[in-house]
Amino acid sequence: MQINIRLFAGLAELFSASSLKFQAPEAPLTAGGLKALLAAAYPEAAQQIHTSLVAIDHEYAPDETPVTEDSEVALIPPVSGGEPAVADGETADGMFIITGRPLNAEALLDKVLDQNHGASLVFVGTTREMTGDQLTTALHYEAYTPMALAKLQEIGNDVRSRWNANCAIAHRTGLVGLKEASVIIAVSAAHRDICYEASRYAIEKLKADVPVWKKDINESGEVWLGSDPKAKAYKSL
Template structure:
């Protein structure tokens, strides 16, 4: 059986490819077994494989999830709340959720969530900072597993609607983002301010926790992918909670 696997960020660099066509002897294997086989075949990347999660058909997959030749498989390194996509992406939900290489405009994103029955609105803007401790950043480079990332952004928006009766729009940059430029803008509106504050905080924390977007911190010495710590622990045993 041949399994097509997409790779991202530092894991793709370690293996030397953004896509693999991996051959296994079984007709069906589990996500956990696939990681074992990949670690054996690519020992130089075994450490990164061990802290990565498998996505099957654009959902995080527990280790006992069955994988067949027809499955859409991706290996997801820990996310950073950040392949450079050659095209922009947008969800079908009226353009509320967008991945783009273009600069972000806060007013345009806020306008998507304004509602005559909502008395509060907030805009969160995440920007590239120059100094992190003693480390200087020249530019950040963002990469996303676009179809899954957009699906997860939609999940966040649905949760905002259900829990706070609010509206949510999220735009995230991909590609290079310079110092002081916005990498992500989240606009939220709700009937009351307390709900709006809660929903806005929920949206950014969930984005950083589960949306497959990575960032590479580029400085004068080179570049380092962020998110090497195992940020997926909160997804187990139920990755959709």
């Protein structure tokens, strides 16, 4: 059967394509089996394939998850990198946004304000110039937009259920220059200690689970953050 596989970040660069049509043996086929077949078919990409996760229909898929021709399959490299910008998107309620346009902290904060909440907090992650002795000129972000929005919404749902707090998140794609915002998280809650705790939870979950990648553009060249074990992940934060 033929499986259409979406590729991102370093894998897309390696294959010089954003998708791959792969002829696999007939069912049953699992996510783990698909990775093994891909690694065998493309030995030059085997290391990147082994360190990537499989997503099926916008959800991370354990190795035993069945794969069919109708599945929307994506190969997800370690998150935090970026290259070509993708289409803008947002959830139906407007609380979670992926966009190539500059982010607006005031507009995002307005989405979470509540007359019964006495505290609000806005976290802004920006591109910084220096990390140690390494100079950055810009970052370039890529996102798997449908899955990224679903994962951001999961974070918002977690924040509401755990702290009875409101949460909205916006993330940039494309080129993000020095001092520009790459991510904004707005939280409101009954008390300030809840706001701080919920905001920290949201950014840590975003860094771990949301399929967004970025490339560090610097005076020495370019490097994928997250895919290079020597690179510092999520440099802007």
